[in-house]
Amino acid sequence: MADWKDQVEEIVFPGKISVPYFWTVGSTLSKWYVQMRDDGEIWGNRCPECGKVYVPPKIKCIDCYQDMNDWVKLPGTGTVETYTVVRYHEPTLHPKKPPFVYGVIKMDGADTGMVHFIDGVKPDKVKVGMRVEAVMAKERSGNILDIKHFRPIP
Amino acid sequence: MGQRVGIIGVGQTHHAAHRLDASGNEIIAEAVSRALDDAQLAMDDIDAIVIGNMDHFENINYVDMWATDGLGSCMKPVFKVTTGGTTGTTVGACAYYHAASGVFDVVLAVGWEKNSESDTQAAIATCANPVLERDPFAGAIGPLATEYSMYMKAYGATEEDAALVAIRDRNNALNNPYAHNRMKVTVEDVMNSPMLSYPVKFLDMCPRSDGACAVIFAGESKAKKLCDRPAWVHYSIVRHDYTHFGDLEWQWMPTLERASAQAYKKCGISNPLKEFDVAELYLPCSTTGVKWMDSLWFCDKGGAPKLIRSGATNMDGILPINPSGGVIATNPIGATALIRVGEAAWQIMGRAGDRQVPRVKKALATGFGGCSWTDLFVLGADLP
Numbered sequence: 001m002a003d004w005k006d007q008v009e010e011i012v013f014p015g016k017i018s019v020p021y022f023w024t025v026g027s028t029l030s031k032w033y034v035q036m037r038d039d040g041e042i043w044g045n046r047c048p049e050c051g052k053v054y055v056p057p058k059i060k061c062i063d064c065y066q067d068m069n070d071w072v073k074l075p076g077t078g079t080v081e082t083y084t085v086v087r088y089h090e091p092t093l094h095p096k097k098p099p100f101v102y103g104v105i106k107m108d109g110a111d112t113g114m115v116h117f118i119d120g121v122k123p124d125k126v127k128v129g130m131r132v133e134a135v136m137a138k139e140r141s142g143n144i145l146d147i148k149h150f151r152p153i154p
Numbered sequence: 155m156g157q158r159v160g161i162i163g164v165g166q167t168h169h170a171a172h173r174l175d176a177s178g179n180e181i182i183a184e185a186v187s188r189a190l191d192d193a194q195l196a197m198d199d200i201d202a203i204v205i206g207n208m209d210h211f212e213n214i215n216y217v218d219m220w221a222t223d224g225l226g227s228c229m230k231p232v233f234k235v236t237t238g239g240t241t242g243t244t245v246g247a248c249a250y251y252h253a254a255s256g257v258f259d260v261v262l263a264v265g266w267e268k269n270s271e272s273d274t275q276a277a278i279a280t281c282a283n284p285v286l287e288r289d290p291f292a293g294a295i296g297p298l299a300t301e302y303s304m305y306m307k308a309y310g311a312t313e314e315d316a317a318l319v320a321i322r323d324r325n326n327a328l329n330n331p332y333a334h335n336r337m338k339v340t341v342e343d344v345m346n347s348p349m350l351s352y353p354v355k356f357l358d359m360c361p362r363s364d365g366a367c368a369v370i371f372a373g374e375s376k377a378k379k380l381c382d383r384p385a386w387v388h389y390s391i392v393r394h395d396y397t398h399f400g401d402l403e404w405q406w407m408p409t410l411e412r413a414s415a416q417a418y419k420k421c422g423i424s425n426p427l428k429e430f431d432v433a434e435l436y437l438p439c440s441t442t443g444v445k446w447m448d449s450l451w452f453c454d455k456g457g458a459p460k461l462i463r464s465g466a467t468n469m470d471g472i473l474p475i476n477p478s479g480g481v482i483a484t485n486p487i488g489a490t491a492l493i494r495v496g497e498a499a500w501q502i503m504g505r506a507g508d509r510q511v512p513r514v515k516k517a518l519a520t521g522f523g524g525c526s527w528t529d530l531f532v533l534g535a536d537l538p
Contacts, residue, residue, distance in 0.1 A: 013285050019276045021213045024268060024364075026177025059183050062228040065197035 033142040040136040044110045046070040055110040076134040078107040085123040120151030155256035160377035160384025163193025164496035169334040169365030172270040181366040183224035189368035197226040202258040206235040206245040207488030210277045239523025242491030253371045265492035266366035274362040299351040301404045302441035309456035317344035319443030327479025329509040334363040334484040358440040365486030385499035388532040396525040407449035409528035427452045431514040434494040436522040477509035491521030
């Protein structure tokens, strides 16, 4: 041990803070989730000023600060813009066991990409530019995992 | 390069215990949109943004990242500030410094909190030193109860004196459409409400709320151009103390004494009770509405009970305090102190609706937080 530690009895208190949290989804995202849950559809919202379509939806247009009440139904298909194959195990963070793939999917009919899992394909077969479609979960409860994953369009 | 600064717009949400209709991002957007409307500005007119909250109340870090759309901060300079209960006034002070420096002209200050998203007391406890004081002394109520016990013993202040403050603020809130708790209460109601921690009872204490507030500061020439009656910032001051709870001088409120003494000196105020027309004070508990009057130099040491009993701080008194209903009516913590600044500004701008005090030319606003820290603003209708 280094001599600068000789004079210290090292005491460390263990602690655990247990605080429950409840996050309000809010009017914009709850609309989005209800569409996914009830109808299995993915919608975006469009800026009335610049016309940009966001998915997931935005509260306000990030460029124009306009209200975003103009909803657009998307076909649920898109293109893989980028991805990674996760090979480390982080059970508190990831709902899937490695190896699995997640990435950014540029949704058809929208101007933004959304992040999600890419599955139904071997990880080493995923490619940038691959055409994919959303696979909805059978049991849906109004959250991001109502989209089970995206899979290649055959 | 430095410039004088005025407040030209204020917006706030309708505050409530649970705003389950709106996410954090959406309450931010609600306050910001209302402030822009109040100032008749568009987001393009905003040169910089300062925002604050306490992350452990929501367990989502970096509001300056995930609320970019609601805040309108995309590709703008945005600064996040967190100082506990004072967050709102510190956000305001930072926005003021930004504009006063002359580096930025129109600066948006935003404070917000979704206190419904966690256990507020448990989250507050995380600011107490975990290896020394968290177990025996953490939380908001105990320390406030302790300081008033000492003041009662020293000066003969009573629980009823605190109850007078509670009914003043709570009944004032009936005139404020944005307030969270709007209920008519009597001294008996307060005295009969459940004891939380002697001598603090349920109706003495602030709630925790969901809400947001936005205030727009502008440099002198812009402020004159954009607003017919800006609330000019005459002074802004921040004072911190505390290393441990036991270090505090419980009989006084040293940061409030020092901050207010300095501000009055700089602003040429010799009799604050007479010279201010209204005060919006961060009084988290009715007991502080007694004890801290000494520390604001509104009376001699120990004179607060007499001052409160006289009605001098009621709406028809010489210095109306908290026409909005104050903190014991509404407490979205990261917004709470900025609401004080916004309400004081609206009083000067003549936009305070049913809670408007007539002919306000000079207003005082304070923030309380960290542990016994003070932020303070002096606002005026005339240029400083």
